[in-house]
Amino acid sequence: MLTSQRKALIARRLTRDGEIVAKTLAAELELSEDTIRRDLREMAAEGLLKRVHGGALPLSPPLPDFAARQSVATDEKAALGARAAAMVEPGQVIFLDGGTTTAALARALPRDIAFTVVTHSPTIACELERHPTAEIVLIGGRLYRHSMVTTGAAALDAIRGMRADLYFMGVTAAHPTQGLTTGDMEEAAIKRAIAENAAATHVLLTREKIGSASPWKIMPLAAATGLIVPGGMEPEVLAPYRELGVEIAEA
Known part of the structure; x- marks a missing residue:
């Protein structure tokens, strides 16, 4: 699975489930946990999700004043x-x-x-x-x-x-x-x-x-x-x- 495909899957799962558990997703996709964690880090740097211990969460909306x-x-x-x-x-x-x-x-x-x-x-x-x-x-x-x-x-x-x-x-x-x-x-x-x-x-x-x-x-x-x-x-x-x-x- 290409990196872009994994990231699209992560985005869909985040919308559906409200969280990503890196270990669980890695096992499901038969990939290393490091690969999923790298994807999550890159997506967090792009402002697409919030990294937390063990996975990721959706970003909370920015609050105006x-x-x-x-x-x-x-x-x-x-x-x-x-x-x-x-x-x-x-x-x-x-x-x-x-x-x-x-x-x-x-x-x-x-x-x-x-x-x-x-x-x-x-x-x-x-x-x-x-x-x-x-x-x-x-x-x-x-x-x-x-x-x-x-x-x-x-x-x-x-x-x-x-x-x-x-x-x-x-x-x-x-x-x-x-x-x-x-x-x-x-x-x-x-x-x-x-x-x-x-x-x-x-x-x-x-x-x-x-x-x-x-x-x-x-x-x-x-x-x-x-x-x-x-x-x-x-x-x-x-x-x-x-x-x-x-x-x-x-x-």
């Missing part, structure tokens, strides 16, 4: 936000992550019950400025402008001193084997700390984030309580996530 993301997939984000907001019960303490999808959730929060919202995102706090029944707690720290959230030691100390009933997490990618990931090391650490201090963690996922991976791991997929995904997803796309025992709510 925060302002630009506000106009992307607005209907999908509104549906996800409404589905998440319906989970909130009177008297709960909920933690809202930063991001444009959780901003849609903030706008959908019930206005006839009392609860507390903790967030490390000034933009989320501003979304709730006129909410009639929500108590707002804003966590400070160093501002990570790309996601408009605070990070660093001050933020971590404050997060470890609280306990949330629900954490609505935003990520840049979710993959059955690579887990929940994001593009910044410190942001990943903050998200992990919030999840560790929450009774339940639900992850809001727009369609393009499912099946991809970003550089920094937050936690394994199975560590989340549930995923909130767009309605009408193909069953075969969601099957690997269901097999991990994670609840899936469709918006």
Whole structure:
């Protein structure tokens, strides 16, 4: 098999399966594992996939800046936000992550019950400025402008001193084997700390984030309580996530 044919096969398998395991593919094609690894390295250098230990994953889509993301997939984000907001019960303490999808959730929060919202995102706090029944707690720290959230030691100390009933997490990618990931090391650490201090963690996922991976791991997929995904997803796309025992709510 020619190099170009192998690479075309790898691209098709990556689209179909969401991952490439070098050892498995080498055995199937009766080639050396080094040959497959070389193909994967070259494809990664060409920007066609993401190399990981033992194989490869699809590239997570590059994220535009925060302002630009506000106009992307607005209907999908509104549906996800409404589905998440319906989970909130009177008297709960909920933690809202930063991001444009959780901003849609903030706008959908019930206005006839009392609860507390903790967030490390000034933009989320501003979304709730006129909410009639929500108590707002804003966590400070160093501002990570790309996601408009605070990070660093001050933020971590404050997060470890609280306990949330629900954490609505935003990520840049979710993959059955690579887990929940994001593009910044410190942001990943903050998200992990919030999840560790929450009774339940639900992850809001727009369609393009499912099946991809970003550089920094937050936690394994199975560590989340549930995923909130767009309605009408193909069953075969969601099957690997269901097999991990994670609840899936469709918006």
